[in-house]
Amino acid sequence: MVSKNQKKLINSLHQKKYRKQHGLFVAEGKKVINELIEADLRLHSIFTLDASYFETSPDNTYIVTETELKSISFLTTPQVAIAIFHIPEVNAVNYQGLVLALDDVRDPGNLGTIIRLCDWFGITDLVCSEQTVDCFNPKVIQATMGSVTRVNIIYTNLQDFLSSQNKEIPVYGTFMDGDSIYQEQLPESGIIVMGNEANGISPEIEELVTKRIAIPRFGKTQKTESLNVATATAIILNEFRRG
Amino acid sequence: MVSKNQKKLINSLHQKKYRKQHGLFVAEGKKVINELIEADLRLHSIFTLDASYFETSPDNTYIVTETELKSISFLTTPQVAIAIFHIPEVNAVNYQGLVLALDDVRDPGNLGTIIRLCDWFGITDLVCSEQTVDCFNPKVIQATMGSVTRVNIIYTNLQDFLSSQNKEIPVYGTFMDGDSIYQEQLPESGIIVMGNEANGISPEIEELVTKRIAIPRFGKTQKTESLNVATATAIILNEFRRG
Incomplete structure (x- = not known):
């Protein structure tokens, strides 16, 4: 009872x-x-x-x-x-590998999918801006299927986090006018920033991005909406890992 | 009024x-x-x-x-x-390019995301099994953001559709034990089958798959759940298109 x-x-x-x-x-x-x-x-x-x-x-x-x-x-x-x-304790970020950072991802389903992607692609650290939806939100927990326990998820002021990094660590961000990810030599360590569903990466965070990348579009029309943040994350993590 | x-x-x-x-x-x-x-x-x-x-x-x-x-x-x-x-009229399938086929994708959000991916990656034909969620379902329409008008979506008996194909057209399907997509020479034309959210590709359709592929997993633990069908589709279409 x-x-x-x-x-x-x-x-x-x-x-x-x-x-x-x-x-x-x-x-x-x-x-x-x-x-x-x-x-x-x-x-x-x-x-x-x-x-x-x-x-x-x-x-x-x-x-x-x-x-x-x-x-x-x-x-x-x-x-x-x-x-x-x-709620488990959060570990310090390990900069030896790839770190994924989220700039205000608001949809619990998107965050759940991104956590599962981190687990799949062996991304151990996920750094979220304070406005990103909480990973212990019941909808996120239901969507992650246990992956939430295998990824170290840190909520912090993303601007401070990125500003305080060693300047040699590359910070990747996805923009419509970025360089094709197919042409880039993608490193085994670095930070990848993904933006908000409606607004993408915010101007304050954009300033801290050192490498602007883009997923090429193949459809003939220019009307195609941008990709959903979770599917864009899937493609980008795959590109970093495939070597 | x-x-x-x-x-x-x-x-x-x-x-x-x-x-x-x-x-x-x-x-x-x-x-x-x-x-x-x-x-x-x-x-x-x-x-x-x-x-x-x-x-x-x-x-x-x-x-x-x-x-x-x-x-x-x-x-x-x-x-x-x-x-x-x-509801617009459906065109005949164009086999000169890549065709995506869905074997009973049931979630409207997943179908909406997949239609947007087809639009992005220039996949003109999407063949859906009769049990796949209807693309004119209001939730799918809201999720596709107009992409639904730029992709030719055909509902048909998928088993009959695949059986009646020219045997020279390769039929790709994703399975846990498939060959790594990173090692494959992926062609510019062919059929890619994606399966149901819970059960993957059904046994009847599996028999008609001529090439079993897999997205490599990088996470250390074997516990990671399979990828969501929409994120797996994103990665696979990207691999086919990147060349």
Whole structure:
């Protein structure tokens, strides 16, 4: 059963402010929860229709009814369980490899896809501007499928972060007038900046970009909209990795 | 003002069955509607807060109030206008270039992204299995931003379509155990098949694939989920086009 206080806590974790305050976030569904447990994330509590779905201790496992689960779920189609986890600690950025930086990506689905791409392409550090959607937002957690535990995600003032870098580290940014990524010698280490869905890279960050790149367009018409930020990230990370 | 019959018609166009029956579909928002008009799609009628948003004839333009617009909108945040267009005719497939085929892609957002990618990479023909989400679904129309008018989208029995091809046309399919796309000589013409979100390419279609390819994974862990179908399509189309 779910107590009033537990219900209140779970509901509050919809909001970034309370996730930050409590150091907790919520995940739903057998698969996602099991992936987070396997990744050694510290479990706070779990609310499930059936305890046998998880290898957890009875101390923090609460058996609930479907109605109770529905009342605490963030999803329109509730899953068989909801768990609360402690937000893991963030590590320092490792500059030996590629670092991806996001300048105000706002859509949770896009951030989820980008985190999965980092995991796939072995990008260990993802640096997000403070206005980028929170990676512990329930929609992002559902979209990342456990990848969120395998990528070190740092929220910081992106302008300060880029300004404080060693000037020898190249900072790549995608612009319509950039040089074709097919013609570039792309290095194994450096920073790649991706911009906001509507506005691209902001002028303050643009000033800190040292290398302007572009994904060539093949369609005949000039009307084609720019690529979605998640698909552009897929293509660019692939180009950096393919060698 | 919106008549009862017009309201009934617009509501019915939520459903594929009625879109097919009437040969009509709905688009919302100034930008999307103007792009469809510019692309010479035949306009059936337009319901707008202000006629000056569009260069249309008064015959099919209806001025509506915000409340009326809200009552016919498909969106949670209604736009300034809703238009009904005639579904354009489908052309025959041109085998001189690359053809993309979708084996039961179900998510409207994924299909929308894939249509934009076709437009970007100059893929003129997109062949969809009958179970693939309808490209005139309102969510797809909103996601494609006009690209839907620049790609020839054919719905057909994919198994029959692939079986009836000239055997010399290569059929590419993505599988975890395929050959690295980085090592392949990718041709300028051929068919690329992308599979369903949950199940990938179905066994019947797999039999018709002549070349199994894969996107290499760089992350250290083997736990990384497969890539989302839209991001995988982005990477594969980029590989075919980059030469």
